[in-house]
Amino acid sequence: MxxxxxxxxxxxxxxxxxxxxxxxxxxxxxxxxxxxxxxxxxxxxxxxxxxxxxxxxxxxxxxxxxxxxxxxxxxxxxxxxxxxxxxxxxxxxxxxxxxxxxxxxxxxxxxxxxxxxxxxxxxxxxxxxxxxxxxxxxxxxxxxxxxxxxxxxxxxxxxxxxxxxxxxxxxxxxxxxxxxxxxxxxxxxxxxxxxxxxxxxxxxxxxxxxxxxxxxxxxxxxxxxxxxxxxxxxxxxxxxxxxxxxxxxxxxxxxxxxxxxNQEKMSKSLGNFFTIREIFEKSKWSQDVTGEVLRYFLLSTHYHGPLDFSDQGLHEAKQALEGFYGLFNRLREPESNTVADRNLVSVIDRAREAFQKAMDDDLNTPVAVSELQKLRYDVNKLLEVGLSTGERQQAREAFRLVGSVLGLFQLDRWEYGAKLEPGQYQLSSTEVDAKLVERNEARKRKDFRKADEIRRLLAADGITIEDKPDGTSRWKR
RNA sequence: GGCGCCGUACCCAAGUGGCUAAGGGAGCAGUCUGCAAAACUGCGAUGCAGCGGUUCGAACCCGCUCGGCGCCUCCA
CATH class of the missing domain: 3.40.50.620 (HUPs)
Known part of the structure; x- marks a missing residue:
């Protein structure tokens, strides 16, 4: 209650x-x-x-x-x-x-x-x-x-x-x-x-x-x-x-x-305040990311206490969220190896229960968020063992449902990295995909110079590559 | 002067009487990898501002001290 x-x-x-x-x-x-x-x-x-x-x-x-x-x-x-x-x-x-x-x-x-x-x-x-x-x-x-x-x-x-x-x-x-x-x-x-x-x-x-x-x-x-x-x-x-x-x-x-x-009340009269739009304008992240990062940051302290606003705090929130969206990306991939695991349901149930218990306790969002972190950890572990496509969707849905209470995890796609120019990337998604095919062919030939060159090229556009065991790659930015 | 809040690891942050003091970020070591990234495994406060007290037992209750802050005036 x-x-x-x-x-x-x-x-x-x-x-x-x-x-x-x-x-x-x-x-x-x-x-x-x-x-x-x-x-x-x-x-x-x-x-x-x-x-x-x-x-x-x-x-x-x-x-x-x-x-x-x-x-x-x-x-x-x-x-x-x-x-x-x-x-x-x-x-x-x-x-x-x-x-x-x-x-x-x-x-x-x-x-x-x-x-x-x-x-x-x-x-x-x-x-x-x-x-x-x-x-x-x-x-x-x-x-x-x-x-x-x-x-x-x-x-x-x-x-x-x-x-x-x-x-x-x-x-x-x-x-x-x-x-x-x-x-x-x-x-x-x-x-x-x-x-x-x-x-x-x-x-x-x-x-x-x-x-x-x-x-x-x-x-x-x-x-x-x-x-x-x-x-x-x-x-x-x-x-x-x-x-x-x-x-x-x-x-x-x-x-x-x-x-x-800096431990002082932020107020008009002290002149030490930041407007919401300043944060968005100043941010090098996309609007969706900034909004969710700000939410995560604000919810990582109990509502009743003071909260010190800082760039470092925002950055930590971003890092934490990247962990979640990294998992969500992996959950989106179709199964490769299936090991039936009946633990997923119990892991999700446990997380939901713990989440509710935290929220019931005077909206203890820091604890609620940490319970979701534990779920992230648990699902990551199960993913190592192998989850079917259906189970992956089930896991993603659980995050979406519980996250909706906090207004988190609703995005399909999250822009991870910094933008080069506000508003525009150099490469489109299809161009990136093409470059990755090229790179993986080079990797197959053991032409690692070429492979690394392509990696650098994509990195310049804010893209991080993750090579999967099957020889293909996923990317994010 | 009155009322009230806070001080937990390098940083953020839960816990407010009793299992090994959550979780995240950063860091270090390892597994994996052509390299990398991610993930996983391991490490990290014998101690919770300090000093006393109550208790079988305290980060948690009481007292004092130190440090920081808020409200009493428009303010989220």
Missing amino acids: LTLFNTLTGKQDPFESLEPNKARMYVCGVTVYDYCHIGHARSALVFDVLRRYLEYSGYEVSFVKNFTDVDDKIIKRANEQGVSCEAVTAKYINAYYEDMGKLGIAPATKEPKATDHITDIVAMTETLVKKGLAYHVDGDVYFQVDKYPAYGRLSKRKLEDLQAGARVEVDERKHHPVDFALWKRSKAGEPSWPSPWGPGRPGWHIECSAMSIKHLGETFDIHGGGMDLIFPHHENEIAQSCGATGKEFARYWIHNGFVQV
Whole structure:
């Protein structure tokens, strides 16, 4: 059974969905004012894998992930560039899909935008005002934190501690320094919508409450996001939502750790971040390879802990994946010698069981991946003894099936080596095959000078040759 | 000041009370090979930052020390 570390309870809880075989999850997406960096990729990937694993485990998953498309940073960006906010958000939403698509991150079931839910947001704000949990001052509406006694239960903070540590300028109009905006009066030139308190725009936290409740119901299963969202964002979401509905909000709160660079948090403010597209542009590997390498790399650390981003880490991930795809290539070859081996099925079953056990343990992807490494080892050994064509296909399918949970091993063909020129090889596959025939004829004649010359020629095009015992060769690049 | 995380081999990374401390990358030696590549076989932490303590037993629990980091402010 799947257990998940729940920030709310501070421990690993068995996952039991509200409705049998149905899981409803909401994940805080991105504010679309810039390109996504690796940190966004990690978060998106973690919840993509959670969703895939729930589906693999037999759940029908309703997965909602929002776009924050109204915000101070967007307004600022639009003003800097002299374009409309819509132009900014449209651009970066497109970029988001492009980047995440390269990473193999599947779109959520629903991906709502804040600006499409203004009426829901206004309605929820009104409810909170009516219930006396929020108050109106000069066109702004604030949530009154001390009216919600459970405030701080997610982040394990006491109101007094927050007050003592507050480094923000205190807005005198607020009843309590920690009170936060549900609705903000718009200044001239800012996006604005009509409301009972005058023209304005939503605060940040309320959109997630309004959209998650609208699309998933007042109480749903999983709510996720980066560690940094625990406070204040998720704490505020809980206060608003529970305050408005009087019911429990999300039951499992899942938070992923940060991507760091040189042991430091990667962030915009530190300027030490890498965007996803930078990684792809910089990479000497093909797009498919880079996407899978990045996935493998990100999944080789448990989602809850920090992850140090480095070229070396990426390279190690690539090497590890090459081991898998090398095996897949061999599995594609028709049998030569058949030694019936009944172990294959048990080896696969054992691997699947171990894989599930690891994933059940709070999505322990590093262990899950290592179980697949063990399967690779086992299948390689069986291949030495001899597997029939059917068994080879069976083995390949097992990797494909289990790998699909992690989004790995789905490619038919993997470009191993570095490209000479971005986008183009010198030699086509048929030309390579012809060269190999030529080389093997030379080998038969023991003309090894000629054979090695051809090898060098192909190597210059990024191709590695592997000679098989039967005198033919396979190649990869 | 408050809350919290981390320190495991050359590198990455699981393990959080009890079989020989997973797995990967790199390395070394061997099998195979015309050579190579791949695969396979073998080697590699008597020890888990340090020091104390609890326990029959600790990397794992407790305390202290050292080192690194995060949140409390927009942030995945």
